Amino acid sequence: MIPVAWDEVAALELGALEGGGTITGITADSRLAGPGDLFVALNSGVAYVGEARARGASTLVPDDQHAALAALASLVRGKSPARIVAVVGSTGKTSTKDILGALCAAVTPTVWADASQNNEIGLPLTVCRLEVETRVLVTEMGMRGLGQVGDLCAIARPHVAVVTSIGPEHLELVGSIENVARANAEAIAALPPGGVAVVPADAPQLEPFLGRTDIEIRRFDRSAANLDGGAWRFALPGRDLVLELPFRSRHMAENALAALTAYDALGLPLGRAQEGASRIVLSRWRGEETSLPGGGMVVNDAYNANPTSMHAALVDLAERAGGRRRVAILGEMAELGDDADRYHREIGALVARIGIHVLVAVGENARGYLQPGVDEMHWIPNVEAFDTVVGVLRPGDAVLVKGSRAVGLEGIPARIEKLGRTWFAS
Template sequence: MASEAAAGIGGRLVGPDVEFDGASFDTRSIQPGQLFVPIVAERNGHDFIGAAYDSGAALHLSSEPDPFRRDHTAIEVNDTADALMRLAGWARQRSSARVVGVTGSVGKTSTKDLIAAACAASLRTTANERSFNNEQGLPITMLNAPDDTEVLVLEMGMRGFGQITELCEIARPEIGVVTTVGHSHTEMVGGIEGVARAKAELVAALPASGVAILNADDERVAAMARNTGASVLTFGTTGDVRISELTLDQLARPRFRLDTPWGDSRVELELSGEHMAMNAAAAIAVAGSLGVELDAAVAALSTATISGMRMEMTELPSGAIVVDDTYNANPTSMAAALDALVAMSATRRFAILGLMGELDDPGEGHRDVARKAEALGVQLVATGTELYGVRPTDDPVGQIGELGAGDVVLVKASRSAGLERVVAQLLG
């Protein structure tokens, strides 16, 4: 009820008490019966309250006078964004779901998706949509989780110190997964050691009864065992959940053996990239920790899909293959994508690459990627930046020319570069 929510967050109920189910800050996706949260940012969400009611909103938060209080229900708060976080914390107190937090410089969204798939083999599971991993998306995920959710998988992003701690204060995870520490958002935290410190906030927030699931192959992640009183479970080519006998098929899809505390199994993924094996190992570690049978979890992973724009492959009518990895990029994920490109069966390999943002040393980061592409025999086509050391083009598709069977094109950059438009052009 609205009155319970208002009391839970210290707000003031204005208008009749009503029931609501879930929340949204986006009038384009709000569902009937939900709470509308007008975020005040570049645009003032209060300007869209009417549109929210047109779409069936049951009530709204408000931090400034608005005319809709006269005929609808509002919860008056000082700050709507802060109230959204507190509302999610209130919902967490009422939930019996076991919460899994996932963070890392590379692979956290794919790992989140695979964890959700593995756990859903036997447990009612909810996870963030796409990359809803910040102080707006994460609480919305929590508020929209069905009441009968048994496992809530929450990806946690960061662009500075203290942000993961804030997310953990409302989510209260009992399992924390750290995938990797790499050169992502280094500009915000003073380099890669700052990234490690920021990511370790998840591990530090775990209760003593919890489990920290750490990448044994990443020394900065493995060292986070010192940051927690929780039990530690490791994964990787060494560790408690161990990958061996790894091979890749013609589309760079991993096939490997997995030895775990719950038995061993062969795993075959429909996802491309050697790094997906690590993500799958992390997922099995979580599922096993939650009591999901190994065979059921592995079977679920064999058909699992992940969020779009992440190593998403499309075969063109000509027989060429386009690899859409445009959601985000940093030097670590660029290296993994290039390795996957080279592992694919092809006669020509192109990489259309754009800007990698928020690096503490952008020049060196881009040059490292260019050197790797050259060493692997990949034809690098830069667009939107000169940092790769090659002349950029405004028409990368035209520069590549006609594509046919045996050609593979990787498209990748930070989200701000918007290279999905290049993918759309390639797909025609």
């Protein structure tokens, strides 16, 4: 972290502060605290203040933990010359962030958010990882209501805003897709003059928020990502670019196109993009693919789900399954408000239309997935009941596991892998 003087931290008057000396790291995990670090005790972390002090760290028990983290991050941010990117949107935020971080890191000192550190705790802790030499910081900003992205932007103060997509998410909280667009567009409103907004060409809900004449608007066209042999061909303004990527999913390639557009907006050399592409590592449970004995596969995309991401994952399964039997294990989609039943039924109709052979629906709202046209359908109330339907799986199946985070499907692929080993055990 960029060093911060003790007096600067003390002057913020954030709570009970103990220790001294220059602060060279900020953490909320006492196990990671050491000399030079400031351990910020969040929630039950107060019980670990003594442990952090024993490890040689300074400590802060904040009066208001969110305000304290915001103030500390703003202090560090103010000392950095780095170009800051805010990645927002309804789907694909984390993967786009991971791809962009890897692309940038190959050519310039870059920091990017871990996993989904995209809220009022994770975002400030990410900003606090800025080093003196950092030239690009890629942040991710989640949204569960109007004003939240704007608050996070006030901390990070981005130069580039990437909107990955606009679709139905958190409708129980924001009420409409138009408000989803409004909430994510707060990142565009936060840009300084000369900033760049990277937006999808197929998001008309964003148009009312793209009228600024003091920033640049760059649109990416999802159809401009095409599989060309074993690599992806991207049509960018003024040139085509062919990259080997560690995935074959179209929706991941679309995330890569958004990342490439932002990479170009940062003025980084497209001619060196393959160096970064070779380093891409996606966060857990986002399209993780594992081969199964007998030529099968299981895709763990269980981190979260909304209608847009569910549609993309199902179409990807249908496209890549080939002649294999297609099995979809789908958890319900949360926070869709009054239209939840309609959205679940629409996904159920898609399941039938694209030729999924076996559907396992998990959760009360997931009953809506059970639409005519699927060879075999099962409903279970929760993930604990999965063992009652595991017998539907066969060697050689292509399996997708996806649902909202609250359903907790992320452990299912490991159980399927274990089952696959028993099929061919000697």
